[in-house]
Amino acid sequence: MRWADGHESRYPAIWLRHNCVCAECGSTETARRELRLTDIPREIAVESAAVNEQGEIAVTWKPGFHRSRYGALWLRAHCLSPAERDYRRHKPVLWHPRSNNLLSYESYPALEEKPARLRFLERLRDYGFVILNDVGCEREATEQVAKLVGSLRMTNYGIYELISQPSPQLVGDTAVPLAPHTDEPYRHHPPGITFFHVLAQSAEGGDSTLVDGYHVAESFRSENPEAFRLLSTVPAGFHRTLKEGRAFYASGPVIRLDREGHVEGLRLLDRGTAPFDIDAGEVAAYYDALRSLLAYLYDARNQLIVKIEAGQMLVFNNQRLLHGRTGFDPTVSHRHVRSCNVDLDEFYSSLRVAYRELGREEAYMTLAQGAGT
Structure with a gap:
């Protein structure tokens, strides 16, 4: 033709x-x-x-x-x-903390209108995160927002309440700083879209730190191609054992590529790695590669720091963005965040349906498949 x-x-x-x-x-x-x-x-x-x-x-x-x-x-x-x-392959917008027009705030009530909802979904697709205003501090708002993106994915954590506690089982419930990471890499399919709904925020500290994993991976590929090859081809193992009697394990490359070599997802939690099941001759080189990548991620100059206030919500792609938190003093401030997830395929479904209703060719766009095993 x-x-x-x-x-x-x-x-x-x-x-x-x-x-x-x-x-x-x-x-x-x-x-x-x-x-x-x-x-x-x-x-x-x-x-x-x-x-x-x-x-x-x-x-x-x-x-x-x-x-x-x-x-x-x-x-x-x-x-x-x-x-x-x-x-038709989606081209994400790669960014670093000094990028222009990086922070995007959308009004949650406005998302009831289809044009605003599509704009929100597209921004989430292109940049990997959006901040919502006017969500309020009612607990039920967490699920209400998430359902605009797709059906909730319920794991053993349910709708998780991140509240600082004196002797927590999970480090997210502490007040210590958290280095950039992706959540739950020990699952074969880690959470896709994550919703952090802030009900109460610390006066000092507790800020969110964000790193664009796609931008990091491409920079890493240019600067250290051999280290990139190792981290994108040799699987790393991640595990988690919980007191409730659950033991999880999954392995996959830290940087997931599609068949044409495009970065489509990351899984990385330094404090949750299992013993690497790799050839002994590759151990030293693999650790050097991972150390180099982590040094980049942990450098404050490469982290976008933003405070999500009470009544706001941070929505982000957990298989693209690495996120963390600055420390805070729980004796001075009370901090409470509700968190839930929607799978990537649910998010993509919402995009396709919106495009089909408008008769647009983006309905056939090829989207990154994420960091699944």
């Missing part, structure tokens, strides 16, 4: 025939599908093709003379050329 802008698309016959979703073949999106791949002859070929009155491409196949129709938007959005496949 040749398009009005001069682009040319080529569609293999077997691929096009397999993607027929007529009433006879059925839909792959609903899985109410009569056609099976094994029903399509290996020698399938186009008998004829033409543009019909609806602006669709109508194809008749041989053998069998089955008729299929394909919309122009769908065809262009699924073009297999390298240029089009790269075009």
Whole structure:
């Protein structure tokens, strides 16, 4: 096919025939599908093709003379050329603490309107975090905001209450500083979108520290390609044992790449690493690589520090952003944060539905799959 802008698309016959979703073949999106791949002859070929009155491409196949129709938007959005496949791959905005227009505050009540909600979702997709104002300090607001992004993911923590305690089981309940990290890397699929709803904030300290893992990874790739190779190919193990009788373990590269080498997720919690199960000959080099990456993350010059006030909410991509906290004095200030999560696929679903309602090609955008194993 040749398009009005001069682009040319080529569609293999077997691929096009397999993607027929007529009433006879059925839909792959609903899985109410009569056609099976094994029903399509290996020698399938186009008998004829033409543009019909609806602006669709109508194809008749041989053998069998089955008729299929394909919309122009769908065809262009699924073009297999390298240029089009790269075009529809989402390009995140990489940032560092000195980037312009970095902090974005959105009003929670405004998200009831679809344009504002889409703007919020796009900002979260592009930058990895958004701060919401006017959330209030009512406990139920935590879940209400999260449900605008997708269905809640409930783990053993439930809706977690981060309250400083004298003898906590989890370090998040302490008042000590927390170095940048991703949450729960010991799960095969770590939390995707995290919601930090501040109900009470410390007067001094307790500020959030954020680091763009995508920017760090790309800088690291340029400066130390061998260390990057190790951290993106050799799995690291993470574990967590809880008093309630739970023991978690998962392994995966600290930096997850897609098949074309693009960074699509990170998992890293220095204080939660399991003994690395790697070849003894790689141990020294692996530790050197990890030390170099952590030194960058722990350098205050590379951290965005922002105070989330009571009644505000920090929403961020836990598989992209590394987050931490400055210390505070619990004898002087009371700090209470409610936290919950939504999986990345729920977040992406909300984006796709919004784009489909608007008839926009972004509905077919390829999004980063995160740091899952």
